[in-house]
Structures are given as structure tokens and as C-alpha cells.
Amino acid sequence: MSRKLEETFTRGDVDDVKALLRENPAVSEERLNANDDTPLILACSNGKMDVVKVLVQNGAELLTGNYFRITPLMKAACNGYKDVCVYLVKSFEHRTEGASDGDEISAQKHILFQTDFKDRTALDWARLGNHVKISRFLERTMEAHIQRNRQAAINRAREQQHQGRIMHNKKMAALMSNAIEESDLDTCMEIARSLGLSREDFELSCEVCYVTDGRYFLDATTPSGGTALLLAVALDYVEIVDELIHLGADLNHENSRGHTPLSWACVCNAVRVLSLLLHSGANLHFVSVRENQTALVHASII
Incomplete structure (x- = not known):
């Protein structure tokens, strides 16, 4: 049979x-x-x-x-x-096209790189038979596969780096929020100085990983709407406000109560900080979503 x-x-x-x-x-x-x-x-x-x-x-x-x-x-x-x-x-x-970039295919499980009992590949067999066109086809295909694998490895490493940034930012944001809740500005500044993650890099990581609701740790907010920058503004700490701005805190971030650092400086009568915020480019014409008011309106009320 x-x-x-x-x-x-x-x-x-x-x-x-x-x-x-x-x-x-x-x-x-x-x-x-x-x-x-x-x-x-x-x-x-x-x-x-x-x-x-x-x-x-x-x-x-x-x-x-x-x-x-x-x-x-x-x-x-x-x-x-x-x-x-x-x-x-x-x-x-x-x-095998359904396999993701992260799924490695070992040499003995890939048609191009399998070897016989003498460790010869299909390319070796084509060369033994002096079949030039087949050899060239296999060479080009193997090279393309190697290049794809290398690029996939680079992409995986980059994605892991971006994911690591996002997770670390999230962890630091939680610590920052707790420190703000306790009005512990010293701890806030320790966190701000320790992470070494710029807003630009964080936003790039969010874009790469399709994270649409990510918040930079320097803009971490408490349930009552407090941020590190608002806390420093309320205390009229010019040097700390200046440092937070240079570290990447959002100068025009509106909290849940409808305040920006500039409007909060007006409410707190923090004149020195107010001057710094304006000099740093705070939006004087920003209208709060919640109260529909500008910083000037807040200042006039006070």
C-alpha cells in the first residue's frame, strides 16, 4: 500500500x-x-x-x-x-502571519532556517544544486526575515520602555496626590525632582501606547482639586513655583474646582507668584469651564 x-x-x-x-x-x-x-x-x-x-x-x-x-x-x-x-x-x-511581533519563532520551527541532520538549510541545498535563482530568493527572504525580527525586537524594547514610563508616572502621581492631600510640599518637591521624566517624554509614551487619559505626575490632583503647583501658589512660594514650572507642571491646568494657578494666585492674593506666573506665560484670558470666569474676575472679587 x-x-x-x-x-x-x-x-x-x-x-x-x-x-x-x-x-x-x-x-x-x-x-x-x-x-x-x-x-x-x-x-x-x-x-x-x-x-x-x-x-x-x-x-x-x-x-x-x-x-x-x-x-x-x-x-x-x-x-x-x-x-x-x-x-x-x-x-x-x-x-504564521497571525503571530504577534512578540512571538518568537525558533530556527527549527521556521521554514527558512530549519536544518537537516548535517545542519544544512534549504539555502545550503540550493547552493549544492547550483540553483542560483533559488539561492538568491532564499537569501533575500532570509535577510528580510532577520531584519523584521531585529526591528520587532527594537519595537518591543521601545514599547516596554514607554510602558515603564507610564507605570512609573502613575505610581509617582499617586504619591504626589497623597502628599498634596497632606499639604506636604517638601515631599511633593522630592517626588518632582526624583522621577527624571519630562512631560514631552511622558506624552510621547502615552501616544505610542495609545493612552488617552494619562496625566503627568506633576499635574496629579487630589479629590478636592489640589495640585502641587496650586499648593505652592497658595503659600506664595515663588522659588518652588518657578521650579515646578521648569520641571514641567502645567501652567494653565484647570482643576476640578475651575481654578488655574493664575486664578488661584488671585484668590490667595499671592502677588509675587502672580507676577512670576504672568512672566512665565500663564494664560491671562483663560476662562474656567466650571465658573466661566477669568483670573481678572477672580482678582476683582477678592
């Missing part, structure tokens, strides 16, 4: 192959001779493209080698069937 099956797949009669597969789909993985060749190996070895397509479309395993670990691609490459080589590689890429 195995001899008859071997002849069927070697001869390449598509109708006979289809009939066999209808009768027994598992036949595509049978070992048909002393070398443990599969139907796909035999079809590739003889360049029977139509049979190769039928077998692959019916789920034949692309990576299964024979007793000597020689795979279908190696057979096609050795015997000079470029169209078969291209089809096998494209079919493998199609089957």
Missing part, C-alpha cells in the same frame, strides 16, 4: 491525490518509504506543483522532515523547483 501511495504522489496525478485525501485526509502525513518521506516531500522533490498546492491547502505540515530531517523546501531547493520553493515559503508566512 505504501508503495502505491508513493507512486501516486511521485507521479503527480492531481485527481488521484484528491481522491486519496477525500478518502483519508490523514494520508498527507503518512511516511511512505524507507526514508520516511511524506507525500509533500515526494511532490516537492519531483516539482509537482499542483499536488503540492493540493496537499498544502489540505493542511499538510510544511516543516515535517524525513528520517534525515530533510524538509519539503530542502527537496524543492535541491532539485531546482523555484516555483515550489516560493509557494512553500509564502504558505508558511501565511500560516
